[in-house]
Amino acid sequence: MAQDQTLFRSATLYRSQRLGLKYLTAAVVLFGAMILFGFLASLYYLFPGMLYGVFDFSMAKTVHIDGLVIWILMGLMGAIYWYLPKELGREVAGIRAAEIFFWVFCIAVALVILTFLFVQTGKADFFTLWFIQQGRKYVEAPIWAAIGITLVMSVFAYNIIMTCVKARKVTGIMWVLALDMVPLIGVYLDAFSHDRNMSTDLYWWWWLVHMWVESTWEVLIGVIMAWVLMDVMGTSRKIVETWLYIEVMLVLGAGILGLGHHYFWIGTPEYWLSIGGFFSALEPLPLLGMVVHAIYDAGEHRLKTRNRPAYIWITTEAMLNFIGAGIFGFMMTLPQINLFSHGTQWTASHGHFAFYGAYVCGIIAVLYIAKQKVSGTQLLDHKRWYWGYGLLNLGMVGMVTSLLLAGMAQAFFERAMGGSTLMAYTVASENPWYVSGLWARSGFGAVFALGYIMLVYDLLTAVKKVPMPADYPVEVHRLGTEAA
Ligand code: HEM
Ligand code: HEM
Ligand SMILES: [Fe+2]
Numbered sequence: 314m315a316q317d318q319t320l321f322r323s324a325t326l327y328r329s330q331r332l333g334l335k336y337l338t339a340a341v342v343l344f345g346a347m348i349l350f351g352f353l354a355s356l357y358y359l360f361p362g363m364l365y366g367v368f369d370f371s372m373a374k375t376v377h378i379d380g381l382v383i384w385i386l387m388g389l390m391g392a393i394y395w396y397l398p399k400e401l402g403r404e405v406a407g408i409r410a411a412e413i414f415f416w417v418f419c420i421a422v423a424l425v426i427l428t429f430l431f432v433q434t435g436k437a438d439f440f441t442l443w444f445i446q447q448g449r450k451y452v453e454a455p456i457w458a459a460i461g462i463t464l465v466m467s468v469f470a471y472n473i474i475m476t477c478v479k480a481r482k483v484t485g486i487m488w489v490l491a492l493d494m495v496p497l498i499g500v501y502l503d504a505f506s507h508d509r510n511m512s513t514d515l516y517w518w519w520w521l522v523h524m525w526v527e528s529t530w531e532v533l534i535g536v537i538m539a540w541v542l543m544d545v546m547g548t549s550r551k552i553v554e555t556w557l558y559i560e561v562m563l564v565l566g567a568g569i570l571g572l573g574h575h576y577f578w579i580g581t582p583e584y585w586l587s588i589g590g591f592f593s594a595l596e597p598l599p600l601l602g603m604v605v606h607a608i609y610d611a612g613e614h615r616l617k618t619r620n621r622p623a624y625i626w627i628t629t630e631a632m633l634n635f636i637g638a639g640i641f642g643f644m645m646t647l648p649q650i651n652l653f654s655h656g657t658q659w660t661a662s663h664g665h666f667a668f669y670g671a672y673v674c675g676i677i678a679v680l681y682i683a684k685q686k687v688s689g690t691q692l693l694d695h696k697r698w699y700w701g702y703g704l705l706n707l708g709m710v711g712m713v714t715s716l717l718l719a720g721m722a723q724a725f726f727e728r729a730m731g732g733s734t735l736m737a738y739t740v741a742s743e744n745p746w747y748v749s750g751l752w753a754r755s756g757f758g759a760v761f762a763l764g765y766i767m768l769v770y771d772l773l774t775a776v777k778k779v780p781m782p783a784d785y786p787v788e789v790h791r792l793g794t795e796a797a
Pocket of ligand 1: 351353758
Protein backbone atom coordinates (compact mmCIF):
# COMPACT_ATOMS: atom_id res chain seq x y z
CA MET A 314 0.00 0.00 0.00
CA ALA A 315 2.76 2.38 1.02
CA GLN A 316 4.58 1.47 -2.16
CA ASP A 317 1.44 2.14 -4.20
CA GLN A 318 1.06 5.56 -2.64
CA THR A 319 4.58 6.60 -3.50
CA LEU A 320 4.02 5.60 -7.08
CA PHE A 321 0.65 7.30 -7.05
CA ARG A 322 2.52 10.59 -6.87
CA SER A 323 5.03 9.36 -9.41
CA ALA A 324 6.44 12.02 -11.73
CA THR A 325 5.94 9.66 -14.68
CA LEU A 326 2.23 10.41 -14.73
CA TYR A 327 0.80 13.34 -16.69
CA ARG A 328 -1.41 15.71 -14.68
CA SER A 329 -4.30 14.53 -16.79
CA GLN A 330 -3.59 10.94 -15.74
CA ARG A 331 -3.57 11.96 -12.10
CA LEU A 332 -6.91 13.64 -12.70
CA GLY A 333 -8.03 10.41 -14.38
CA LEU A 334 -7.10 8.53 -11.21
CA LYS A 335 -9.16 10.98 -9.15
CA TYR A 336 -12.17 10.50 -11.41
CA LEU A 337 -11.76 6.72 -11.27
CA THR A 338 -11.50 6.82 -7.46
CA ALA A 339 -14.63 8.97 -7.18
CA ALA A 340 -16.39 6.57 -9.55
CA VAL A 341 -15.49 3.55 -7.40
CA VAL A 342 -16.74 5.28 -4.23
CA LEU A 343 -20.03 6.20 -5.86
CA PHE A 344 -20.30 2.67 -7.29
CA GLY A 345 -20.29 1.42 -3.68
CA ALA A 346 -23.01 3.90 -2.63
CA MET A 347 -25.06 2.88 -5.66
CA ILE A 348 -24.91 -0.80 -4.69
CA LEU A 349 -25.93 0.04 -1.13
CA PHE A 350 -29.02 1.94 -2.24
CA GLY A 351 -29.84 -0.71 -4.90
CA PHE A 352 -29.77 -3.36 -2.19
CA LEU A 353 -31.90 -1.21 0.08
CA ALA A 354 -34.38 -0.61 -2.80
CA SER A 355 -34.67 -4.37 -3.34
CA LEU A 356 -35.66 -4.91 0.31
CA TYR A 357 -38.85 -2.80 0.00
CA TYR A 358 -40.15 -5.47 -2.39
CA LEU A 359 -39.66 -8.12 0.28
CA PHE A 360 -40.77 -6.04 3.26
CA PRO A 361 -43.41 -3.58 2.03
CA GLY A 362 -43.93 -0.76 4.50
CA MET A 363 -40.25 -0.74 5.48
CA LEU A 364 -39.10 2.75 6.55
CA TYR A 365 -42.53 4.07 5.54
CA GLY A 366 -42.66 7.86 5.65
CA VAL A 367 -38.98 8.06 6.63
CA PHE A 368 -37.19 7.04 3.48
CA ASP A 369 -39.39 5.54 0.80
CA PHE A 370 -38.61 3.18 -2.07
CA SER A 371 -38.82 6.01 -4.60
CA MET A 372 -35.89 7.89 -3.01
CA ALA A 373 -33.74 4.77 -2.54
CA LYS A 374 -34.27 3.97 -6.21
CA THR A 375 -33.53 7.57 -7.23
CA VAL A 376 -30.20 7.58 -5.40
CA HIS A 377 -29.45 4.16 -6.93
CA ILE A 378 -30.09 5.06 -10.56
CA ASP A 379 -28.85 8.68 -10.51
CA GLY A 380 -25.74 7.44 -8.71
CA LEU A 381 -25.37 4.87 -11.48
CA VAL A 382 -25.49 7.43 -14.28
CA ILE A 383 -23.04 9.75 -12.52
CA TRP A 384 -20.45 7.18 -11.49
CA ILE A 385 -20.39 5.66 -14.95
CA LEU A 386 -19.97 9.12 -16.48
CA MET A 387 -17.12 9.77 -14.03
CA GLY A 388 -15.57 6.39 -14.86
CA LEU A 389 -15.71 7.06 -18.61
CA MET A 390 -14.22 10.54 -18.10
CA GLY A 391 -11.51 9.10 -15.84
CA ALA A 392 -10.55 6.54 -18.50
CA ILE A 393 -10.39 9.27 -21.15
CA TYR A 394 -8.30 11.65 -19.01
CA TRP A 395 -6.00 8.67 -18.40
CA TYR A 396 -5.44 7.88 -22.08
CA LEU A 397 -5.73 11.32 -23.71
CA PRO A 398 -2.14 12.56 -23.03
CA LYS A 399 -0.74 9.17 -24.08
CA GLU A 400 -2.67 9.30 -27.34
CA LEU A 401 -1.52 12.80 -28.24
CA GLY A 402 1.90 12.75 -26.57
CA ARG A 403 1.36 15.91 -24.51
CA GLU A 404 -0.34 17.28 -21.44
CA VAL A 405 -4.05 17.96 -21.86
CA ALA A 406 -4.92 21.56 -22.78
CA GLY A 407 -6.92 23.38 -20.08
CA ILE A 408 -5.93 20.84 -17.43
CA ARG A 409 -6.23 23.42 -14.64
CA ALA A 410 -9.90 24.04 -15.43
CA ALA A 411 -10.47 20.28 -15.62
CA GLU A 412 -8.95 19.86 -12.16
CA ILE A 413 -11.13 22.60 -10.69
CA PHE A 414 -14.26 21.23 -12.29
CA PHE A 415 -13.53 17.77 -10.91
CA TRP A 416 -14.05 19.22 -7.44
CA VAL A 417 -17.11 21.18 -8.58
CA PHE A 418 -18.51 17.87 -9.83
CA CYS A 419 -17.78 16.02 -6.56
CA ILE A 420 -19.24 18.74 -4.35
CA ALA A 421 -22.36 18.99 -6.52
CA VAL A 422 -22.89 15.21 -6.39
CA ALA A 423 -22.45 15.17 -2.60
CA LEU A 424 -24.93 18.06 -2.13
CA VAL A 425 -27.50 16.43 -4.41
CA ILE A 426 -27.23 13.10 -2.56
CA LEU A 427 -27.66 14.90 0.79
CA THR A 428 -30.72 16.70 -0.60
CA PHE A 429 -32.17 13.39 -1.83
CA LEU A 430 -31.54 11.78 1.55
CA PHE A 431 -32.80 14.54 3.83
CA VAL A 432 -35.08 16.89 1.89
CA GLN A 433 -36.36 14.35 -0.63
CA THR A 434 -39.34 16.18 -2.16
CA GLY A 435 -40.90 19.64 -2.33
CA LYS A 436 -43.98 21.50 -3.55
CA ALA A 437 -44.70 21.48 -7.28
CA ASP A 438 -43.00 24.82 -7.91
CA PHE A 439 -39.84 26.33 -9.38
CA PHE A 440 -37.98 26.29 -6.08
CA THR A 441 -38.26 22.49 -6.03
CA LEU A 442 -37.10 22.23 -9.65
CA TRP A 443 -34.09 24.45 -8.99
CA PHE A 444 -33.01 23.19 -5.59
CA ILE A 445 -34.58 19.83 -4.65
CA GLN A 446 -35.33 17.63 -7.62
CA GLN A 447 -36.90 17.65 -11.07
CA GLY A 448 -38.71 14.32 -10.73
CA ARG A 449 -37.71 12.99 -14.14
CA LYS A 450 -36.33 9.45 -13.91
CA TYR A 451 -32.50 9.28 -14.25
CA VAL A 452 -32.25 13.10 -14.40
CA GLU A 453 -33.85 13.97 -11.07
CA ALA A 454 -30.92 16.26 -10.18
CA PRO A 455 -32.13 19.84 -9.49
CA ILE A 456 -31.51 22.49 -12.15
CA TRP A 457 -28.48 24.04 -10.43
CA ALA A 458 -26.74 20.64 -10.44
CA ALA A 459 -27.71 19.99 -14.06
CA ILE A 460 -26.04 23.30 -14.97
CA GLY A 461 -22.93 22.10 -13.09
CA ILE A 462 -22.87 18.84 -15.04
CA THR A 463 -23.22 20.73 -18.33
CA LEU A 464 -20.23 22.91 -17.39
CA VAL A 465 -18.14 19.89 -16.39
CA MET A 466 -18.89 18.20 -19.71
CA SER A 467 -18.14 21.40 -21.64
CA VAL A 468 -14.72 21.64 -20.00
CA PHE A 469 -14.19 17.95 -20.81
CA ALA A 470 -15.07 18.59 -24.49
CA TYR A 471 -12.74 21.63 -24.51
CA ASN A 472 -9.90 19.49 -23.09
CA ILE A 473 -10.35 16.87 -25.80
CA ILE A 474 -10.67 19.22 -28.76
CA MET A 475 -8.02 21.78 -27.70
CA THR A 476 -5.44 19.07 -26.92
CA CYS A 477 -5.77 17.91 -30.55
CA VAL A 478 -5.44 21.50 -31.76
CA LYS A 479 -2.37 22.20 -29.60
CA ALA A 480 -0.73 18.87 -30.44
CA ARG A 481 -1.49 19.53 -34.16
CA LYS A 482 -2.45 15.91 -34.37
CA VAL A 483 -5.76 14.11 -34.86
CA THR A 484 -5.75 10.32 -34.87
CA GLY A 485 -8.74 8.30 -36.09
CA ILE A 486 -9.68 7.58 -32.49
CA MET A 487 -9.54 11.30 -31.64
CA TRP A 488 -11.85 12.21 -34.53
CA VAL A 489 -14.43 9.79 -33.24
CA LEU A 490 -14.06 11.01 -29.66
CA ALA A 491 -14.13 14.72 -30.52
CA LEU A 492 -17.22 14.39 -32.72
CA ASP A 493 -19.00 12.41 -30.02
CA MET A 494 -18.80 15.45 -27.72
CA VAL A 495 -21.50 17.21 -29.77
CA PRO A 496 -24.33 14.70 -29.10
CA LEU A 497 -22.97 13.97 -25.60
CA ILE A 498 -23.60 17.56 -24.52
CA GLY A 499 -26.41 18.26 -27.00
CA VAL A 500 -28.82 15.59 -25.79
CA TYR A 501 -28.02 16.29 -22.14
CA LEU A 502 -29.62 19.71 -22.58
CA ASP A 503 -32.94 17.89 -22.44
CA ALA A 504 -32.35 17.61 -18.68
CA PHE A 505 -33.61 21.23 -18.58
CA SER A 506 -36.95 20.66 -20.29
CA HIS A 507 -40.12 21.77 -18.48
CA ASP A 508 -42.79 20.42 -20.72
CA ARG A 509 -46.17 20.06 -19.02
CA ASN A 510 -47.47 17.60 -21.61
CA MET A 511 -46.41 14.15 -20.51
CA SER A 512 -46.28 12.67 -24.02
CA THR A 513 -44.05 15.37 -25.49
CA ASP A 514 -41.97 15.45 -22.34
CA LEU A 515 -41.31 11.69 -22.59
CA TYR A 516 -40.72 12.03 -26.32
CA TRP A 517 -37.73 14.27 -25.69
CA TRP A 518 -36.66 12.62 -22.42
CA TRP A 519 -36.00 9.43 -24.36
CA TRP A 520 -33.64 11.33 -26.67
CA LEU A 521 -31.46 11.81 -23.65
CA VAL A 522 -31.92 8.46 -21.92
CA HIS A 523 -31.76 6.24 -25.01
CA MET A 524 -29.17 8.26 -26.95
CA TRP A 525 -26.73 8.50 -24.09
CA VAL A 526 -26.64 4.82 -23.24
CA GLU A 527 -27.18 3.35 -26.70
CA SER A 528 -25.25 5.83 -28.84
CA THR A 529 -22.92 8.44 -27.34
CA TRP A 530 -21.71 6.34 -24.40
CA GLU A 531 -21.33 3.29 -26.65
CA VAL A 532 -19.00 5.39 -28.80
CA LEU A 533 -17.02 6.44 -25.69
CA ILE A 534 -16.62 2.83 -24.54
CA GLY A 535 -15.62 1.82 -28.10
CA VAL A 536 -12.84 4.42 -27.98
CA ILE A 537 -11.74 3.24 -24.55
CA MET A 538 -11.78 -0.38 -25.69
CA ALA A 539 -9.56 0.51 -28.65
CA TRP A 540 -7.02 2.11 -26.30
CA VAL A 541 -7.15 -0.74 -23.80
CA LEU A 542 -6.54 -3.37 -26.49
CA MET A 543 -3.57 -1.43 -27.90
CA ASP A 544 -2.28 -1.01 -24.38
CA VAL A 545 -2.52 -4.49 -22.93
CA MET A 546 -2.22 -6.61 -26.08
CA GLY A 547 -0.07 -4.40 -28.29
CA THR A 548 -2.80 -4.63 -30.98
CA SER A 549 -2.05 -2.48 -34.03
CA ARG A 550 -3.74 0.90 -34.39
CA LYS A 551 -4.92 -0.01 -37.89
CA ILE A 552 -6.96 -2.92 -36.56
CA VAL A 553 -8.60 -1.10 -33.65
CA GLU A 554 -9.38 1.99 -35.70
CA THR A 555 -10.96 -0.01 -38.53
CA TRP A 556 -13.23 -1.83 -36.07
CA LEU A 557 -14.01 1.41 -34.28
CA TYR A 558 -15.23 3.05 -37.51
CA ILE A 559 -17.41 0.03 -38.31
CA GLU A 560 -18.89 0.02 -34.81
CA VAL A 561 -19.58 3.74 -34.77
CA MET A 562 -21.26 3.55 -38.18
CA LEU A 563 -23.49 0.70 -36.99
CA VAL A 564 -24.21 2.31 -33.59
CA LEU A 565 -25.38 5.51 -35.23
CA GLY A 566 -27.13 3.69 -38.10
CA ALA A 567 -29.21 1.49 -35.80
CA GLY A 568 -29.20 3.41 -32.50
CA ILE A 569 -30.72 6.69 -33.67
CA LEU A 570 -33.95 5.30 -35.12
CA GLY A 571 -33.82 2.44 -32.59
CA LEU A 572 -35.09 5.19 -30.29
CA GLY A 573 -38.47 4.12 -31.62
CA HIS A 574 -38.59 1.16 -29.19
CA HIS A 575 -39.51 3.69 -26.50
CA TYR A 576 -42.22 5.31 -28.62
CA PHE A 577 -44.62 2.39 -28.76
CA TRP A 578 -47.03 3.37 -25.97
CA ILE A 579 -46.53 7.05 -25.15
CA GLY A 580 -48.97 8.60 -27.55
CA THR A 581 -46.70 8.96 -30.61
CA PRO A 582 -48.01 8.10 -34.11
CA GLU A 583 -48.38 4.44 -35.03
CA TYR A 584 -45.59 4.42 -37.60
CA TRP A 585 -43.14 4.23 -34.72
CA LEU A 586 -44.17 0.62 -34.18
CA SER A 587 -42.51 -0.47 -37.42
CA ILE A 588 -39.62 2.04 -37.34
CA GLY A 589 -38.80 1.17 -33.73
CA GLY A 590 -39.25 -2.55 -34.27
CA PHE A 591 -37.03 -2.66 -37.35
CA PHE A 592 -34.16 -0.41 -36.33
CA SER A 593 -33.89 -1.60 -32.76
CA ALA A 594 -33.75 -5.17 -34.04
CA LEU A 595 -30.56 -4.06 -35.87
CA GLU A 596 -29.06 -2.59 -32.69
CA PRO A 597 -27.27 -5.76 -31.54
CA LEU A 598 -25.09 -5.67 -34.71
CA PRO A 599 -22.50 -3.13 -33.51
CA LEU A 600 -22.29 -4.94 -30.19
CA LEU A 601 -21.58 -8.15 -32.06
CA GLY A 602 -18.86 -6.19 -33.88
CA MET A 603 -17.24 -5.50 -30.52
CA VAL A 604 -17.19 -9.21 -29.65
CA VAL A 605 -15.63 -10.06 -33.00
CA HIS A 606 -13.17 -7.25 -32.40
CA ALA A 607 -12.09 -8.69 -29.03
CA ILE A 608 -11.96 -12.31 -30.21
CA TYR A 609 -10.00 -11.32 -33.30
CA ASP A 610 -7.42 -9.67 -31.08
CA ALA A 611 -7.32 -12.68 -28.78
CA GLY A 612 -6.59 -14.96 -31.76
CA GLU A 613 -3.86 -12.63 -33.02
CA HIS A 614 -2.01 -12.70 -29.75
CA ARG A 615 -2.75 -16.16 -28.36
CA LEU A 616 -4.07 -14.46 -25.20
CA LYS A 617 -0.68 -13.04 -24.33
CA THR A 618 -1.15 -9.84 -22.40
CA ARG A 619 0.77 -7.74 -19.95
CA ASN A 620 -2.30 -7.13 -17.83
CA ARG A 621 -4.51 -10.18 -17.50
CA PRO A 622 -7.29 -8.70 -15.32
CA ALA A 623 -7.69 -5.72 -17.68
CA TYR A 624 -7.69 -8.00 -20.70
CA ILE A 625 -10.25 -10.41 -19.25
CA TRP A 626 -12.49 -7.55 -18.04
CA ILE A 627 -12.43 -5.83 -21.45
CA THR A 628 -13.24 -9.09 -23.25
CA THR A 629 -16.04 -9.68 -20.73
CA GLU A 630 -17.25 -6.17 -21.53
CA ALA A 631 -17.53 -7.06 -25.21
CA MET A 632 -19.37 -10.34 -24.52
CA LEU A 633 -21.77 -9.04 -21.85
CA ASN A 634 -22.49 -5.85 -23.78
CA PHE A 635 -23.69 -8.09 -26.58
CA ILE A 636 -25.72 -10.35 -24.28
CA GLY A 637 -27.07 -7.75 -21.81
CA ALA A 638 -27.83 -4.94 -24.22
CA GLY A 639 -28.06 -6.84 -27.53
CA ILE A 640 -29.80 -10.11 -26.65
CA PHE A 641 -31.74 -9.04 -23.54
CA GLY A 642 -32.73 -5.81 -25.31
CA PHE A 643 -33.70 -7.63 -28.49
CA MET A 644 -35.91 -10.04 -26.52
CA MET A 645 -38.43 -7.29 -25.78
CA THR A 646 -37.80 -4.79 -28.54
CA LEU A 647 -40.47 -5.95 -30.99
CA PRO A 648 -43.80 -4.22 -30.28
CA GLN A 649 -45.60 -7.57 -30.30
CA ILE A 650 -43.55 -8.67 -27.28
CA ASN A 651 -43.07 -5.26 -25.68
CA LEU A 652 -46.86 -5.02 -25.36
CA PHE A 653 -46.56 -7.66 -22.63
CA SER A 654 -43.09 -7.01 -21.20
CA HIS A 655 -43.17 -3.18 -21.06
CA GLY A 656 -42.24 -1.78 -17.67
CA THR A 657 -42.05 -5.16 -15.90
CA GLN A 658 -39.07 -6.59 -14.02
CA TRP A 659 -38.09 -7.96 -17.43
CA THR A 660 -37.12 -4.40 -18.33
CA ALA A 661 -35.15 -4.06 -15.10
CA SER A 662 -33.37 -7.33 -15.93
CA HIS A 663 -32.20 -5.90 -19.26
CA GLY A 664 -31.39 -2.50 -17.69
CA HIS A 665 -29.04 -4.08 -15.11
CA PHE A 666 -27.37 -6.45 -17.53
CA ALA A 667 -26.88 -3.82 -20.24
CA PHE A 668 -25.33 -1.18 -17.97
CA TYR A 669 -23.11 -3.74 -16.32
CA GLY A 670 -21.95 -5.39 -19.55
CA ALA A 671 -21.51 -2.22 -21.55
CA TYR A 672 -19.92 0.11 -19.02
CA VAL A 673 -19.14 -1.37 -15.61
CA CYS A 674 -16.88 -4.13 -16.99
CA GLY A 675 -15.05 -1.66 -19.27
CA ILE A 676 -14.41 0.80 -16.44
CA ILE A 677 -13.07 -2.01 -14.22
CA ALA A 678 -10.61 -2.91 -17.02
CA VAL A 679 -9.27 0.65 -16.89
CA LEU A 680 -9.03 0.47 -13.09
CA TYR A 681 -6.65 -2.47 -13.51
CA ILE A 682 -4.62 -0.59 -16.09
CA ALA A 683 -4.19 2.27 -13.63
CA LYS A 684 -3.41 -0.28 -10.92
CA GLN A 685 -0.58 -1.71 -13.03
CA LYS A 686 0.96 1.69 -13.67
CA VAL A 687 0.63 2.74 -10.04
CA SER A 688 2.19 -0.46 -8.72
CA GLY A 689 4.97 -0.37 -11.34
CA THR A 690 4.85 -4.00 -12.45
CA GLN A 691 5.53 -5.06 -16.06
CA LEU A 692 3.17 -7.99 -15.89
CA LEU A 693 -0.06 -7.88 -13.86
CA ASP A 694 -1.26 -11.44 -13.39
CA HIS A 695 -1.75 -11.95 -9.65
CA LYS A 696 -4.45 -14.44 -8.66
CA ARG A 697 -6.44 -12.40 -6.13
CA TRP A 698 -8.40 -10.46 -8.79
CA TYR A 699 -10.34 -13.65 -9.60
CA TRP A 700 -12.47 -13.12 -6.48
CA GLY A 701 -13.89 -9.77 -7.51
CA TYR A 702 -14.31 -10.97 -11.08
CA GLY A 703 -16.09 -14.19 -10.08
CA LEU A 704 -18.40 -12.72 -7.46
CA LEU A 705 -19.40 -9.64 -9.47
CA ASN A 706 -20.24 -11.73 -12.53
CA LEU A 707 -22.05 -14.40 -10.53
CA GLY A 708 -24.00 -11.74 -8.63
CA MET A 709 -25.02 -9.91 -11.79
CA VAL A 710 -25.94 -12.99 -13.85
CA GLY A 711 -27.92 -14.28 -10.85
CA MET A 712 -29.70 -10.94 -10.41
CA VAL A 713 -30.69 -10.58 -14.04
CA THR A 714 -31.87 -14.20 -14.29
CA SER A 715 -34.04 -13.74 -11.19
CA LEU A 716 -35.48 -10.50 -12.58
CA LEU A 717 -36.12 -12.14 -15.93
CA LEU A 718 -38.11 -14.89 -14.20
CA ALA A 719 -40.06 -12.36 -12.16
CA GLY A 720 -40.68 -10.22 -15.26
CA MET A 721 -41.83 -13.16 -17.38
CA ALA A 722 -44.26 -14.12 -14.61
CA GLN A 723 -45.63 -10.55 -14.68
CA ALA A 724 -45.91 -10.55 -18.47
CA PHE A 725 -47.71 -13.88 -18.42
CA PHE A 726 -49.99 -13.68 -15.39
CA GLU A 727 -50.69 -9.95 -15.26
CA ARG A 728 -50.67 -9.00 -18.93
CA ALA A 729 -51.35 -12.03 -21.13
CA MET A 730 -53.74 -13.93 -18.85
CA GLY A 731 -55.01 -11.19 -16.58
CA GLY A 732 -55.55 -8.48 -19.22
CA SER A 733 -53.55 -5.80 -17.35
CA THR A 734 -56.26 -4.92 -14.85
CA LEU A 735 -55.48 -3.64 -11.37
CA MET A 736 -56.70 -6.94 -9.97
CA ALA A 737 -54.39 -8.86 -12.32
CA TYR A 738 -51.51 -6.69 -11.14
CA THR A 739 -52.24 -7.54 -7.51
CA VAL A 740 -52.65 -11.25 -8.23
CA ALA A 741 -49.42 -11.38 -10.27
CA SER A 742 -47.46 -9.65 -7.52
CA GLU A 743 -48.30 -12.56 -5.21
CA ASN A 744 -47.41 -15.18 -7.79
CA PRO A 745 -44.73 -17.56 -6.42
CA TRP A 746 -42.53 -17.19 -9.53
CA TYR A 747 -42.57 -13.44 -9.11
CA VAL A 748 -41.98 -13.47 -5.37
CA SER A 749 -39.14 -16.00 -5.48
CA GLY A 750 -37.55 -14.04 -8.33
CA LEU A 751 -37.44 -10.97 -6.09
CA TRP A 752 -35.96 -12.87 -3.15
CA ALA A 753 -33.30 -14.34 -5.44
CA ARG A 754 -32.55 -10.82 -6.77
CA SER A 755 -31.75 -9.58 -3.27
CA GLY A 756 -29.65 -12.70 -2.57
CA PHE A 757 -27.59 -12.29 -5.70
CA GLY A 758 -27.43 -8.55 -5.00
CA ALA A 759 -25.62 -9.42 -1.77
CA VAL A 760 -23.18 -11.62 -3.75
CA PHE A 761 -22.62 -8.67 -6.08
CA ALA A 762 -21.90 -6.40 -3.10
CA LEU A 763 -19.35 -8.91 -1.82
CA GLY A 764 -17.72 -8.92 -5.25
CA TYR A 765 -17.45 -5.13 -5.04
CA ILE A 766 -15.69 -5.41 -1.67
CA MET A 767 -13.22 -7.93 -3.12
CA LEU A 768 -12.61 -5.70 -6.13
CA VAL A 769 -11.84 -2.68 -3.96
CA TYR A 770 -9.66 -4.77 -1.64
CA ASP A 771 -7.68 -6.03 -4.61
CA LEU A 772 -7.24 -2.55 -6.07
CA LEU A 773 -6.04 -1.13 -2.76
CA THR A 774 -3.45 -3.76 -1.85
CA ALA A 775 0.00 -4.02 -3.37
CA VAL A 776 0.95 -6.73 -5.87
CA LYS A 777 4.31 -8.44 -6.33
CA LYS A 778 6.35 -6.88 -9.15
CA VAL A 779 6.84 -9.31 -12.03
CA PRO A 780 9.12 -8.76 -15.05
CA MET A 781 7.87 -9.58 -18.55
CA PRO A 782 8.81 -13.18 -19.60
CA ALA A 783 11.14 -13.40 -22.61
CA ASP A 784 8.74 -15.48 -24.75
CA TYR A 785 6.01 -12.81 -24.98
CA PRO A 786 5.16 -11.49 -28.48
CA VAL A 787 7.29 -8.54 -29.53
CA GLU A 788 4.50 -5.92 -29.31
CA VAL A 789 3.36 -6.91 -25.83
CA HIS A 790 6.96 -7.07 -24.68
CA ARG A 791 7.74 -3.62 -25.98
CA LEU A 792 4.74 -2.16 -24.15
CA GLY A 793 5.74 -3.98 -20.98
CA THR A 794 9.21 -2.49 -20.90
CA GLU A 795 7.81 0.96 -21.70
CA ALA A 796 5.54 0.73 -18.67
CA ALA A 797 8.40 0.02 -16.27
C1 HEM B 1 -23.60 -2.55 -11.45
C2 HEM B 1 -24.65 -2.88 -10.82
C3 HEM B 1 -26.01 -2.30 -11.05
C4 HEM B 1 -26.51 -1.60 -12.12
C5 HEM B 1 -25.78 -1.25 -13.39
C6 HEM B 1 -27.87 -1.26 -11.82
C7 HEM B 1 -28.72 -0.55 -12.67
C8 HEM B 1 -30.05 -0.27 -12.43
C9 HEM B 1 -30.95 0.38 -13.35
C10 HEM B 1 -30.59 0.85 -14.73
C11 HEM B 1 -32.16 0.46 -12.76
C12 HEM B 1 -33.44 1.03 -13.36
C13 HEM B 1 -34.15 -0.11 -14.03
C14 HEM B 1 -35.55 0.14 -14.52
O1 HEM B 1 -36.30 0.92 -13.89
O2 HEM B 1 -35.93 -0.46 -15.55
C15 HEM B 1 -32.03 -0.14 -11.46
C16 HEM B 1 -33.06 -0.27 -10.58
C17 HEM B 1 -32.97 -1.04 -9.46
N1 HEM B 1 -31.86 -1.73 -9.02
FE1 HEM B 1 -30.04 -1.74 -9.78
N2 HEM B 1 -28.20 -1.75 -10.59
C18 HEM B 1 -27.08 -2.40 -10.09
C19 HEM B 1 -26.97 -3.07 -8.92
C20 HEM B 1 -28.02 -3.35 -8.13
C21 HEM B 1 -27.94 -4.15 -6.95
C22 HEM B 1 -26.67 -4.83 -6.41
C23 HEM B 1 -29.18 -4.23 -6.44
C24 HEM B 1 -29.57 -4.96 -5.22
C25 HEM B 1 -30.25 -5.98 -5.18
C26 HEM B 1 -30.06 -3.44 -7.32
C27 HEM B 1 -31.42 -3.25 -7.13
C28 HEM B 1 -32.22 -2.43 -7.88
C29 HEM B 1 -33.62 -2.16 -7.58
C30 HEM B 1 -34.44 -2.74 -6.46
C31 HEM B 1 -34.07 -1.28 -8.56
C32 HEM B 1 -35.49 -0.69 -8.69
C33 HEM B 1 -36.20 -1.46 -9.74
C34 HEM B 1 -37.67 -1.14 -9.77
O3 HEM B 1 -38.07 -0.01 -10.11
O4 HEM B 1 -38.43 -2.02 -9.41
N3 HEM B 1 -29.31 -2.92 -8.35
N4 HEM B 1 -30.73 -0.58 -11.28
C1 HEM C 1 -25.60 -0.15 -23.57
C2 HEM C 1 -26.72 -0.34 -24.10
C3 HEM C 1 -28.03 -0.31 -23.38
C4 HEM C 1 -28.33 0.10 -22.11
C5 HEM C 1 -27.39 0.64 -21.05
C6 HEM C 1 -29.76 -0.08 -21.94
C7 HEM C 1 -30.47 0.22 -20.78
C8 HEM C 1 -31.84 0.22 -20.69
C9 HEM C 1 -32.58 0.64 -19.52
C10 HEM C 1 -31.97 1.12 -18.21
C11 HEM C 1 -33.90 0.54 -19.81
C12 HEM C 1 -35.06 0.89 -18.88
C13 HEM C 1 -35.42 2.29 -19.08
C14 HEM C 1 -36.49 2.74 -18.13
O1 HEM C 1 -37.69 2.57 -18.45
O2 HEM C 1 -36.14 3.26 -17.08
C15 HEM C 1 -34.00 0.06 -21.17
C16 HEM C 1 -35.18 -0.15 -21.84
C17 HEM C 1 -35.25 -0.77 -23.07
N1 HEM C 1 -34.20 -1.22 -23.84
FE1 HEM C 1 -32.27 -0.96 -23.44
N2 HEM C 1 -30.29 -0.59 -23.09
C18 HEM C 1 -29.26 -0.76 -23.99
C19 HEM C 1 -29.36 -1.27 -25.27
C20 HEM C 1 -30.50 -1.78 -25.82
C21 HEM C 1 -30.59 -2.46 -27.10
C22 HEM C 1 -29.41 -2.74 -28.01
C23 HEM C 1 -31.89 -2.81 -27.28
C24 HEM C 1 -32.57 -3.56 -28.41
C25 HEM C 1 -32.02 -4.37 -29.19
C26 HEM C 1 -32.64 -2.31 -26.14
C27 HEM C 1 -34.00 -2.39 -25.97
C28 HEM C 1 -34.71 -1.82 -24.95
C29 HEM C 1 -36.16 -1.74 -24.90
C30 HEM C 1 -37.14 -2.28 -25.94
C31 HEM C 1 -36.50 -1.08 -23.72
C32 HEM C 1 -37.90 -0.71 -23.22
C33 HEM C 1 -38.41 -1.73 -22.27
C34 HEM C 1 -39.83 -1.45 -21.83
O3 HEM C 1 -40.68 -1.24 -22.70
O4 HEM C 1 -40.13 -1.48 -20.63
N3 HEM C 1 -31.76 -1.71 -25.27
N4 HEM C 1 -32.73 -0.14 -21.68
FE1 LIG D 1 -33.35 2.27 -25.89
